[in-house]
Amino acid sequence: MAGSEQTAAGSDQPAADAAGPGRDLPRTPVLADVAERAGVSQQTVSRVVRGSPVVARRTRERVEQAIAELGYRPNAAARALVTRRSHRIGVVATTTAVYGPTMVLQGVQEAARAAGYSVSLVMVTDLAPEAVTDAFEELHAQSVEGVVAVVPEDASQHAVQTAGALVPCVLAPGLDGDGVPDAYWAELAAARTATAHLLRLGHRTVHHIAGPQDWAESRARATGWRTALVEAGRPVPHPARGDWTAAGGHAAGHELLAAGATAVFAASDHMAIGVVRAAAERGLVVPDDVSVVGYDDVPEAAYLNPPLTTVRQDFTEIGRRCVQVLLRRLASQEVPAGRDDLALVVRASTGPPPAPARRTPAPRHGARA
Amino acid sequence: MAGSEQTAAGSDQPAADAAGPGRDLPRTPVLADVAERAGVSQQTVSRVVRGSPVVARRTRERVEQAIAELGYRPNAAARALVTRRSHRIGVVATTTAVYGPTMVLQGVQEAARAAGYSVSLVMVTDLAPEAVTDAFEELHAQSVEGVVAVVPEDASQHAVQTAGALVPCVLAPGLDGDGVPDAYWAELAAARTATAHLLRLGHRTVHHIAGPQDWAESRARATGWRTALVEAGRPVPHPARGDWTAAGGHAAGHELLAAGATAVFAASDHMAIGVVRAAAERGLVVPDDVSVVGYDDVPEAAYLNPPLTTVRQDFTEIGRRCVQVLLRRLASQEVPAGRDDLALVVRASTGPPPAPARRTPAPRHGARA
DNA sequence: CCCGCAATTGTTAACGTTAGCAACCGGGGC
DNA sequence: GCCCCGGTTGCTAACGTTAACAATTGCGGG
Numbered sequence: 001m002a003g004s005e006q007t008a009a010g011s012d013q014p015a016a017d018a019a020g021p022g023r024d025l026p027r028t029p030v031l032a033d034v035a036e037r038a039g040v041s042q043q044t045v046s047r048v049v050r051g052s053p054v055v056a057r058r059t060r061e062r063v064e065q066a067i068a069e070l071g072y073r074p075n076a077a078a079r080a081l082v083t084r085r086s087h088r089i090g091v092v093a094t095t096t097a098v099y100g101p102t103m104v105l106q107g108v109q110e111a112a113r114a115a116g117y118s119v120s121l122v123m124v125t126d127l128a129p130e131a132v133t134d135a136f137e138e139l140h141a142q143s144v145e146g147v148v149a150v151v152p153e154d155a156s157q158h159a160v161q162t163a164g165a166l167v168p169c170v171l172a173p174g175l176d177g178d179g180v181p182d183a184y185w186a187e188l189a190a191a192r193t194a195t196a197h198l199l200r201l202g203h204r205t206v207h208h209i210a211g212p213q214d215w216a217e218s219r220a221r222a223t224g225w226r227t228a229l230v231e232a233g234r235p236v237p238h239p240a241r242g243d244w245t246a247a248g249g250h251a252a253g254h255e256l257l258a259a260g261a262t263a264v265f266a267a268s269d270h271m272a273i274g275v276v277r278a279a280a281e282r283g284l285v286v287p288d289d290v291s292v293v294g295y296d297d298v299p300e301a302a303y304l305n306p307p308l309t310t311v312r313q314d315f316t317e318i319g320r321r322c323v324q325v326l327l328r329r330l331a332s333q334e335v336p337a338g339r340d341d342l343a344l345v346v347r348a349s350t351g352p353p354p355a356p357a358r359r360t361p362a363p364r365h366g367a368r369a
Numbered sequence: 370m371a372g373s374e375q376t377a378a379g380s381d382q383p384a385a386d387a388a389g390p391g392r393d394l395p396r397t398p399v400l401a402d403v404a405e406r407a408g409v410s411q412q413t414v415s416r417v418v419r420g421s422p423v424v425a426r427r428t429r430e431r432v433e434q435a436i437a438e439l440g441y442r443p444n445a446a447a448r449a450l451v452t453r454r455s456h457r458i459g460v461v462a463t464t465t466a467v468y469g470p471t472m473v474l475q476g477v478q479e480a481a482r483a484a485g486y487s488v489s490l491v492m493v494t495d496l497a498p499e500a501v502t503d504a505f506e507e508l509h510a511q512s513v514e515g516v517v518a519v520v521p522e523d524a525s526q527h528a529v530q531t532a533g534a535l536v537p538c539v540l541a542p543g544l545d546g547d548g549v550p551d552a553y554w555a556e557l558a559a560a561r562t563a564t565a566h567l568l569r570l571g572h573r574t575v576h577h578i579a580g581p582q583d584w585a586e587s588r589a590r591a592t593g594w595r596t597a598l599v600e601a602g603r604p605v606p607h608p609a610r611g612d613w614t615a616a617g618g619h620a621a622g623h624e625l626l627a628a629g630a631t632a633v634f635a636a637s638d639h640m641a642i643g644v645v646r647a648a649a650e651r652g653l654v655v656p657d658d659v660s661v662v663g664y665d666d667v668p669e670a671a672y673l674n675p676p677l678t679t680v681r682q683d684f685t686e687i688g689r690r691c692v693q694v695l696l697r698r699l700a701s702q703e704v705p706a707g708r709d710d711l712a713l714v715v716r717a718s719t720g721p722p723p724a725p726a727r728r729t730p731a732p733r734h735g736a737r738a
Numbered sequence: 739c740c741c742g743c744a745a746t747t748g749t750t751a752a753c754g755t756t757a758g759c760a761a762c763c764g765g766g767g768c
Numbered sequence: 769g770c771c772c773c774g775g776t777t778g779c780t781a782a783c784g785t786t787a788a789c790a791a792t793t794g795c796g797g798g
Contacts, residue, residue, distance in 0.1 A: 081444070
């Protein structure tokens with residue numbers, strides 16, 4: 001050991017080490033190379049790299065210098081192999097509702113990185129349970145330590161149960177286990193508030209465009225809407241169903257508007273955009289003839305025509321919470337429950353109904369429909 | 370075969386898991402377990418797993434059954450260690466302009482998966498060169514075989530050069546090396562077409578809201594806009610600068626409208642949304658008083674008020690192409706050049722100017738600003 | 739002057755897989 | 769009868785790292 005090549009007059013190409021791979025060979029350096037250069041054992045280098053406190057100061061400095069000179073990088077695969085820890089989490093995300101999942105993804109990435117984890121991504125376009133299961137399998141094959149799923153609850157139900165046995169999973173809102181109800185209640189409450197806002201403006205009732213059936217979020221929002229209506233003793237019209245997109249909202253909007261809706265609560269901003277468009281196509285002015293409320297508060301919401309009243313949601317925070325829950329679960333710690341990032345933000349797309357129940361206001365534009 | 374440790378009888382542990390793989394121990398099975406069960410060597414199992422053709426049919430079947438029974442999964446880390454191939458590519462993505470990068474990411478993911486690669490994601494919020502370099506370093510530490518970068522060209526310049534020496538990199542539009550000019554020309558041409566469309570409608574000139582300076586896309590689009598103006602011999606007004614967002618477009622839009630713009634070409638749909646809003650705030654009607662063109666064709670564009678004329682872009686395809694280029698480069702194959710996914714789609718946000726040079730039309734709304 | 743302790747450092751053996759080569763086997767050509 | 773053959777299969781040694789334990793050192797106390 002400590003065969004200092006330098007003293008051995010190594011100006012040209014001496015046998016740098018036993019096997020004799022020339023030192024000028026640009027092979028990526030490994031622990032052994034650093035050890036040789038620093039004149040210590042591999043184990044000591046390993047200790048330095050991992051920040052073990054038992055290394056003498058002088059030794060550590062010498063090793064660190066050797067690392068810097070050689071440009072040494074630990075090999076993740078070797079490390080994962082021996083420690084049985086990959087320091088990697090997986091994300092299964094749907095791509096349907098672009099804005100939300102993306103922001104969640106960002107939060108996940110951010111939090112994971114901060115915690116020393118890297119993230120593997122699998123995006124699923126096909127939401128058949130089988131496809132989702134495949135996604136989990138693939139992540140499992142990469143030996144991720146946990147998975148965050150940003151997919152509709154129903155599609156992932158089976159997959160989570162199957163994969164959950166192999167690797168810890170957290171479902172999107174990040175409040176699973178005992179927390180699930182909380183996430184549900186929070187969404188429900190926000191939807192209820194949004195609906196109540198419309199009722200308070202004087203609308204006799206509020207129509208709803210729900211999201212896809214298999215999302216728990218859709219159900220929570222629909223239930224919140226229904227709750228507000230029932231509490232106020234108003235009729236509960238049959239909800240339309242959208243697919244989170246503007247196109248879906250547009251179709252559903254026409255349907256509702258044809259039925260005489262004066263207030264529409266859409267389960268996503270993009271669907272709300274479609275509703276506003278449908279109204280315009282029918283010669284109706286928002287908010288004079290019809291009020292529209294969205295959900296998500298996408299960045300554009302404040303700049304639409306008219307600016308959209310909506311429920312703000314902190315997607316990034318959701319992503320961070322997912323990671324937190326996952327990591328705590330991995331460490332068998334208690335996970336926090338509760339969610340308070342939802343807030344109604346009132347803008348110009350909502351107003352009193354055109355013809356309130358009791359009063360007959362001066363006609364202002366006259367619905368041209 | 371596997372019995373070597375047993376004959377050696379070295380361990381004091383009751384054979385449970387020291388020697389024989391305790392069949393009731395729920396440890397995850399490894400190659401050796403399958404080998405023992407199938408009565409063959411590890412090597413043969415390995416060959417079956419990898420689909421090597423030299424295994425006899427009967428043997429293969431026996432091994433496959435053992436694999437199924439045990440639920441064996443190859444260990445990715447061990448495999449990566451010995452083959453020196455991670456079958457993983459990295460993506461560095463900015464999160465600023467949500468729609469584009471997300472769709473690119475989806476294309477990347479899709480293509481990578483199809484090619485047997487998994488993807489590691491690092492999102493950068495801070496676009497300082499140093500932060501971007503960090504992102505590359507992190508991916509390198511995960512021993513990715515290549516990196517796709519969806520970040521502004523300038524921020525990644527340094528990082529790509531640094532990291533490029535260690536691992537192959539492809540920059541977002543996916544046509545680098547000799548292809549870069551092509552991507553540039555395609556964007557330029559599309560912007561030129563969009564601008565020409567406005568001129569053909571009768572506008573004396575067209576104002577422009579550019580994207581952030583450090584994106585090559587911004588420069589290409591601005592140049593295309595300028596080219597169209599120069600070709601038509603029109604004055605070239607000073608362009609405003611946005612940040613891809615509706616908020617930025619809103620501010621820039623006010624600026625341009627105050628300067629009397631009748632036609633605005635925004636470098637992104639979200640900025641165009643901001644412009645339309647700014648127009649509305651000034652009592653201007655789109656397209657009667659001012660025409661607006663966007664870029665991207667986000668899914669909502671067709672449902673805005675009014676539906677937005679814009680340049681369609683196939684982001685997913687871009688992502689796929691990035692992977693293709695990367696993989697071909699890894700195999701030292703020729704990479705294709707060229708890009709033809711851009712197309713102007715004309716909708717209702719563009720029309721003739723309110724007061725063409727020669728005629729004096731009846732004033733219709735009168736700007737209340 | 740020796741013992742033991744604490745602080746360091748080194749040695750050995752995994753981790754689960756694949757590559758390279760050796761070994762085996764039944765059969766046909768000479 | 770011998771040798772070589774292609775088709776299979778097995779053995780051994782890596783790959784780069786960490787865990788567990790052993791060895792070495794310096795130092796104060798008995």
